[in-house]
Amino acid sequence: MNTAPLLAVDGLGKAFDGLVANRDISFKIHHAEIVGLIGPNGAGKTTLFNCLAGFYTPTTGRIAFEGRDITGSSPESAAALGIARTFQIVRVFHSMTARENVMVGAMLRDKRVREARKRADAELAFVGLSHRADVPASDLTVSEQKRLEVARALATDPKLILLDEVMAGLNPTEVREASQLVHRIHQRGIASIIVEHVMEGIMPIAHRMLVLDYGAKIADGTPAEIAENPAVIAAYLGD
């Protein structure tokens, strides 16, 4: 079971009215793996996330999760299967408290409010937001809102979590804390794919890096391999 990949993407492509955002992308993600997804702006990282999480239906290719074809499934069924995500631009439920935000996530597995509250408190503690549990989500700082989104996603009991730029705009201390958080998510046996521009945040913790450029995968390897890959250097610095 553990040898089979958790997620297998095969020849995935996504075009919007002729504009190709993803082309022929193939890769695998294993259980509890930390995978960084990098690439210049407009490389198609968020589009890929949206395809994986069911927000977009791919134009071509297949997505298999735990051996099961999930291509074109809805976001809610992707969540039910165990794929959770955060949003690049935070989308907290602003009229709710931090705890209530996480409770909504927890209710995916257990509809009882009391149980959801317990789970929410545990996840808030996990991301270090216990002291802000009763604060309206709209009153949290952006950095706190990003952690709140992580807690909310974790409360759905995912097997794979897609983190979209959770380190953007954080100061060096916060980046270190975020890296540690990703590592602790890995220790819980949850795989993560992390879109990130903050290299010092992602490079030390990622087991593997995927690099996209102009919608296509140009590299797939360990952080050390990626850093020396001529195609990656050319994509970032221009050739």
Next chain:
Amino acid sequence: MSERTIPTPVKAFGALALLALAALLPLVVTEPSQQNFLILILMGAQLGVAWNIVGGYAGQVSLGHAVFYGIGAYTSTMLLLTLGLSPWVGALAGGGVSVLFALAMGWPCFRLKGHYFAMATIAVAEIVQILVTNSEFLEGAVGLSLPMDQSGWGVLIFLSKLPYYYVILGLLVLTVLTAWAIERSHIGYYFRAIKDEPEAARALGVSLTRYKLIALSVSAFLTALGGSFYAQKEMFIDPGSVLAGAISIKIALIAILGGVGTLLGPVLGAAVLITIEEYSRTLFGSTGSGTDMIIYAAMIILVAVFSPSGVLGLLGDLRRFLPGARSKGPDMADKMEIRP
């Protein structure tokens, strides 16, 4: 949500005290016209609380609720006139028909977002009003009269106002308890999540279509019960009195005026709106048809400009000046934020 800070036993006591007060009120207010005025407030409150379930909690603004009101009124009345069925059963049947209609209407309409959903509800309600007006089976514009020859609890027709008062009070309590139960369950959390950030809710496994349909169905059922009550009380219905666009606006306005997404805001909204309506009627007489629409329009503008969170929000604002008061939640403008 400043009321969340009040401990539960205090709230429960407050609710019971309020209910006792409402139950004893007609013993003091004995004048039939004044009892009628109280009944009108309770009717408005019941509709406002029912609307609030879909329009307030779930944030799906319906401006076509008269359609559910009319379905309730027409179903129970037709069942009474044709089959001699008791309105107690007829009202439930009306609720059932209303739910079926809500599902049929919600399925396509919920694909539309924000303003477009509201516009679709107006269109559906207008179409139904025109269809009923031209239906021979439903006596068209002539309307339906309930039989005058019997009265009592079985046929839910009374010669005095007092029984009507207790029936509508009971219906209001049922409606508030339903809203309260939803608010406390996972459904209430899902509604608020859908209203705040629908995409994020989906990412957490919430089916937007399913929960919006639940919201509309529950709201439609309770609104239909209100419609059946209207028919029993007035003993006459026609498209103009139970299906008109002005009724839809009034129902929404009661909730918006009182405070959207709050449990008892619509009750307060009904008290304010019905009072203004009745006074304007004595002031301008019944000749000024259309004055009600002018009043509704003026109130919408006043609420939007001065207190987007309604009368309840206004009270919350006052509370902020008290010592130890905390900031309240986001106002209605935020909650009702509509995405194109």
